Amino acid sequence: MSNKKTMLTLYQKTIAENVSGHIPDGNWKDYTWQLEHSIRDIATFERLTGIVLPEEEHAELEKTISKFPMNITPYYASLIDKENYRNDPIFKQAFPNPAELEISRYDMSDPLHEDEDSPVEGITHRYPDRVLFLVSNRCSMYCRHCTRKRKVGDPDHIPSKEQILKGITYIRNNRQVRDVLLSGGDPFMLPDDYLDWILTELREIPHVEIIRIGSRVPVVLPYRITDALVNMLKNHHPIWLNTHFNHPRELTRSARKALKKLADAGIPLGNQSVLLAGVNDCPRIMKKLNQKLVQNRVRPYYLFQCDLSEGLSHFRTPIGKGIEIVESLVGHTTGFAVPTYVVDAPGGGGKIPIMPNYLISYSTNKVVLRNYEGIITTYKEPDSYEPIFCDRNCEDCVLQLKLDEADETKAIGIEKLLTDANDEISLVPNGNSRLERRNNKD
Numbered sequence: 001m002s003n004k005k006t007m008l009t010l011y012q013k014t015i016a017e018n019v020s021g022h023i024p025d026g027n028w029k030d031y032t033w034q035l036e037h038s039i040r041d042i043a044t045f046e047r048l049t050g051i052v053l054p055e056e057e058h059a060e061l062e063k064t065i066s067k068f069p070m071n072i073t074p075y076y077a078s079l080i081d082k083e084n085y086r087n088d089p090i091f092k093q094a095f096p097n098p099a100e101l102e103i104s105r106y107d108m109s110d111p112l113h114e115d116e117d118s119p120v121e122g123i124t125h126r127y128p129d130r131v132l133f134l135v136s137n138r139c140s141m142y143c144r145h146c147t148r149k150r151k152v153g154d155p156d157h158i159p160s161k162e163q164i165l166k167g168i169t170y171i172r173n174n175r176q177v178r179d180v181l182l183s184g185g186d187p188f189m190l191p192d193d194y195l196d197w198i199l200t201e202l203r204e205i206p207h208v209e210i211i212r213i214g215s216r217v218p219v220v221l222p223y224r225i226t227d228a229l230v231n232m233l234k235n236h237h238p239i240w241l242n243t244h245f246n247h248p249r250e251l252t253r254s255a256r257k258a259l260k261k262l263a264d265a266g267i268p269l270g271n272q273s274v275l276l277a278g279v280n281d282c283p284r285i286m287k288k289l290n291q292k293l294v295q296n297r298v299r300p301y302y303l304f305q306c307d308l309s310e311g312l313s314h315f316r317t318p319i320g321k322g323i324e325i326v327e328s329l330v331g332h333t334t335g336f337a338v339p340t341y342v343v344d345a346p347g348g349g350g351k352i353p354i355m356p357n358y359l360i361s362y363s364t365n366k367v368v369l370r371n372y373e374g375i376i377t378t379y380k381e382p383d384s385y386e387p388i389f390c391d392r393n394c395e396d397c398v399l400q401l402k403l404d405e406a407d408e409t410k411a412i413g414i415e416k417l418l419t420d421a422n423d424e425i426s427l428v429p430n431g432n433s434r435l436e437r438r439n440n441k442d
């Protein structure tokens with residue numbers, strides 16, 4: 001008997017057999033083999049998985065993939081439950097649905113305005129101290145719920161060094177950028193030496209404190225997490241990695257092994273899931289997913305409300321579903337198994353956290369709160385509190401923030417309204433007609 005641990009499931013073997021006519025145990029776990037045998041058309045999908053779609057659906061499916069192409073690794077396809085594929089969370093994330101062609105009034109091609117908030121190609125600079133840097137146009141699997149659906153199927157290429165250097169130069173010239181988030185596409189679709197070069201360039205910039213990588217490879221192509229890749233990454237610490245598991249079924253033995261390699265290399269792991277109708281819009285599925293992630297040293301980071309990108313309407317849930325899920329997690333399970341639920345604001349406002357209300361009421365004396373069980377409790381405010389006047393002059397402050405640590409001098413937004421030093425008492429939206437009338441008067 002061969003070692004059970006290295007054996008493939010029967011279904012994986014069937015797919016592997018269908019791909020190449022024999023059981024290539026070694027090849028199946030070779031990520032280049034997986035990429036070479038990616039499933040990109042309906043006929044191949046049917047031939048390899050044995051799932052046969054009704055003939056009358058073919059035309060619509062072809063139309064869908066001509067707009068939003070399909071690409072599935074044999075590994076990920078092998079996780080589909082063939083007997084009940086219509087309701088299968090893997091199938092729904094990977095296989096086209098003609099509903100993607102329904103564009104609703106509120107859908108946008110780039111709802112997060114990533115292209116507009118882009119000072120140079122590939123960089124989105126939305127927040128003061130960090131940038132999103134798209135370094136790869138390639139993905140090993142095209143998620144049907146991709147928020148960058150507008151780009152899926154763009155020429156599948158690796159950006160040139162000149163193009164990447166433009167982004168790196170931007171980061172070098174902007175000293176406030178202390179956190180660089182590599183995404184794409186999938187940065188792990190770059191060859192090791194190319195990614196090594198990008199990381200080396202970034203590491204040479206003194207103000208870049210951390211580098212983060214966003215990759216779905218641990219979910220859809222875990223064999224890409226090779227020892228060589230991990231050893232290369234280790235040279236560029238501090239590296240953080242966020243991945244994208246949406247359903248507990250995705251945490252297979254191979255995926256867990258990939259996570260272990262990354263965690264053992266000292267890379268803190270996070271997970272960003274997307275709330276998807278028919279896939280994970282269930283408090284029990286979400287609890288299981290987040291607990292399994294923690295068990296594998298992955299900290300649930302964000303739970304995203306599905307974006308308003310074109311072609312995603314069939315995946316969207318009401319925000320109420322997300323609040324219900326968070327309600328079912330807070331207090332009920334490990335604190336760090338609870339992701340922050342966020343809406344990425346249409347128009348480029350960034351991520352907005354959403355929580356159930358735990359603060360019920362307050363006076364100057366007491367705050368009334370409720371816990372996860374519904375118990376209502378009070379917190380007595382302190383009888384005396386000496387507020388420290390803050391004019392953002394840290395030199396004369398009793399609190400001991402050394403000035404070289406206080407790199408940010410000005411406050412913006414709501415933070416600014418809260419400072420003592422600020423003369424403005426309100427933030428007024430552009431085009432407020434009441435204030436326009438005032439201006440017209442004088």
Ligand SMILES: *Cc1c(COP(=O)(O)O)cnc(C)c1O
Nearest residue numbers: 124125126127130131132181351
């Ligand atoms: C999500 C995102 C970031 C990172 O945000 P964090 O809340 O720090 O994880 C940075 N830039 C852009 C454009 C983003 O969308």
